[in-house]
Amino acid sequence: MQAMVLNELRTPLVWTELPDRLPGSGEIKLSIAACGVCRTDLHVVDGELPSPLVPIIPGHEIVGRIEAIGADVTGLQVGERVGVPWLGHTCGACPYCTTQRENLCDRPLFTGYTRDGGFATSVIADARFAFPLGESGSDVSLAPLLCAGLIGWRALSIAGEGRRLGLYGFGAAAHILAQVARWQDRSVYAFTRPGDGTTQAFARTLGAVWAGGSDQSPPEPLDAAIIFATDGDLVPVALRAVRKGGRVVCAGIHMSDIPAFPYALLWEERALLSVANLTRQDGLDFLGLVPRMGLVTRTTSYPLREANRALADLRAGRFEGAAVLVP
Helix, strand or coil: CEEEEECCCCCCCEEEECCCCCCCCCEEEEEEEEEEECHHHHHHHCCCCCCCCCCECCCCEEEEEEEEECCCCCCCCCCCEEEECCEEECCCCCCCHHHCCHHHCCCCEEECCCECCCCECEEEEEHHHCEECCCCCCHHHHHHHHCHHHHHHHHHHHHCCCCEEEEECCCHHHHHHHHHHHHCCCEEEEEECCCCHHHHHHHHHCCCCEEEECCCCCCCCEEEEEECCCCCCHHHHHHHHEEEEEEEEECCCCCCCCCCCCHHHCCCCCEEEECCCCCHHHHHHHHHHHHHHCCCCCEEEEEHHHHHHHHHHHHHCCCCCEEEEEC
């Protein structure tokens, strides 16, 4: 197999020939067709997340077909197309796993961070965290759904049923979630970097009823806001934008420090929440609805060997939507 390997933090990935691997008990081997490039991959490469496994093969928005199945795996078959997300393994025994909150597992493994991921031609995955994708849609279009889509879906669930939804940071996750929200008949308000008219226009093509800079106030109070951007300064901004009883959800795995803000912003039963990972049920619920939603992912494809260029373009904001590596 071939892979782009992170040998040291804050260094470029290296094209590497590796021995083929076989799945163990409870595992499957996938031949990878596509792997999305997520901002979390940048956090891994840049050393912004604690205790990474290095060397590591990044990538956690994996679409592929099952090439081999290990012992004690049921419900999957060779040749089936599946997706593998960020949460790649849970212990099944801690208080969180036994109460259907496996996203908070005490002993998890994360794809592309603490177990090898999808910037490769093949991958070994925990069969419990391999979601059937069916045959509708291309491999490239489905890849961003495995994290940008899933985390957006969980964030939307935590945000509640409010009709006026603000999205701060309009990248891979928000461009998917905007479509989900419109499918649910919600009104989407898109917040971008100040002065970024191109992204604001992109948001409007996806059904946003308003789009502006994060330095602007929405034309009416929001029921909820989801922050995908990594800038902690946006937390008090979003709290100011939501109505009494509104919710602000921080959906990223990494964020800069949140500045002090007056209690008055939180008073009147506003809520500040965060999203951590996903559960298998999140994956089953969201991916099961995808064919009905008519989602269209905006993607830019890169050959696997050009993973470093894809990461650099993501960091610089050189494309709209999501980047996807194709072996």
